[in-house]
Amino acid sequence: xxxxxxxxxxxxxxxxxxxxxxxxxxQPQSIVTILGANGAGKTSLxxxxxxxxxxQGGSIRFAGQEIGNRAPHDIVRLGLSHAPExxxxxxxxxxxxNLRLGAIHRRVKAAELDxxxxxxxxxxxxxxxxxxxxxxxxxxxxCIGRALMAQPQxxxxxxxxxxxxxxxxxxxxxxxxxxxxxxxxxxLVEQNARSALRIADYGYVLEHGxxxxxxxxxxxxxDERVQNAxxxxxxxxxxxxx
Ligand SMILES: Nc1ncnc2c1ncn2[C@@H]1O[C@H](COP(=O)(O)OP(=O)(O)O)[C@@H](O)[C@H]1O
Ligand SMILES: [Mg+2]
Numbered sequence: 001x002x003x004x005x006x007x008x009x010x011x012x013x014x015x016x017x018x019x020x021x022x023x024x025x026x027q028p029q030s031i032v033t034i035l036g037a038n039g040a041g042k043t044s045l046x047x048x049x050x051x052x053x054x055x056q057g058g059s060i061r062f063a064g065q066e067i068g069n070r071a072p073h074d075i076v077r078l079g080l081s082h083a084p085e086x087x088x089x090x091x092x093x094x095x096x097x098n099l100r101l102g103a104i105h106r107r108v109k110a111a112e113l114d115x116x117x118x119x120x121x122x123x124x125x126x127x128x129x130x131x132x133x134x135x136x137x138x139x140x141x142x143c144i145g146r147a148l149m150a151q152p153q154x155x156x157x158x159x160x161x162x163x164x165x166x167x168x169x170x171x172x173x174x175x176x177x178x179x180x181x182x183x184x185x186x187x188l189v190e191q192n193a194r195s196a197l198r199i200a201d202y203g204y205v206l207e208h209g210x211x212x213x214x215x216x217x218x219x220x221x222x223d224e225r226v227q228n229a230x231x232x233x234x235x236x237x238x239x240x241x242x
Pocket of ligand 2: 042043044085158159
């Protein structure tokens with residue numbers, strides 16, 4: 001049974017149809033990626049799943065329960081945690097304070113912080129530092145670490161590598177793989193389609209609020225339409241030909 005099942009989900013905001021009958025499935029302990037151009041509706045889909053945007057139609061089931069239109073904090077408690085686009089950490093709080101906020105009203109046991117610190121040794125070293133003084137890549141690590149503090153079954157990541165230096169981009173993808181090895185399931189939105197398809201098991205392409213293509217990640221990576229639109233293959237071929 002799928003851990004997450006979005007069926008025919010539609011979202012309308014300000015009278016505009018943002019998502020139209022979107023269906024996706026995420027199997028337990030898999031990595032599923034959603035590709036799509038800017039403005040395709042990727043963030044809106046993640047927000048609908050997390051309860052931030054209302055659903056006009058369709059259903060969202062997580063771990064066997066309907067979660068469509070439930071309150072975001074209820075959804076987090078059920079085991080679905082969302083590291084948002086743009087990181088949104090609290091700059092004037094320390095690294096450790098930011099992490100504790102992710103625990104949503106639970107007392108945090110030392111072992112939980114150890115788990116986060118194992119994945120992100122840097123956050124242990126910087127635990128007393130103000131989050132706003134971290135580099136962009138470090139802030140992204142903190143954002144993911146904070147989401148993990150909710151002890152989710154499903155981790156949603158919205159463009160974790162956006163705007164990061166290349167060495168951080170590779171680190172982020174390594175971390176995502178490590179997280180899966182710990183038994184978590186990951187739903188990943190990424191502009192870096194090549195790296196996303198490399199670590200994902202399955203992928204979907206979202207275009208103008210609709211799913212236009214889906215398949216096993218390797219199959220998508222070799223699909224001409226995906227290559228032309230998202231992997232820059234046409235561009236590279238043209239450069240070679242030129
Ligand atoms: N709160 C909102 N109100 C109105 N329109 C929105 C809102 N959020 C997103 N949109 C619109 O929905 C479309 C998809 O946006 P978004 O989900 O952020 O795309 P992506 O993450 O794929 O870049 C865009 O046209 C955007 O302007
Ligand atoms: Mg987005």
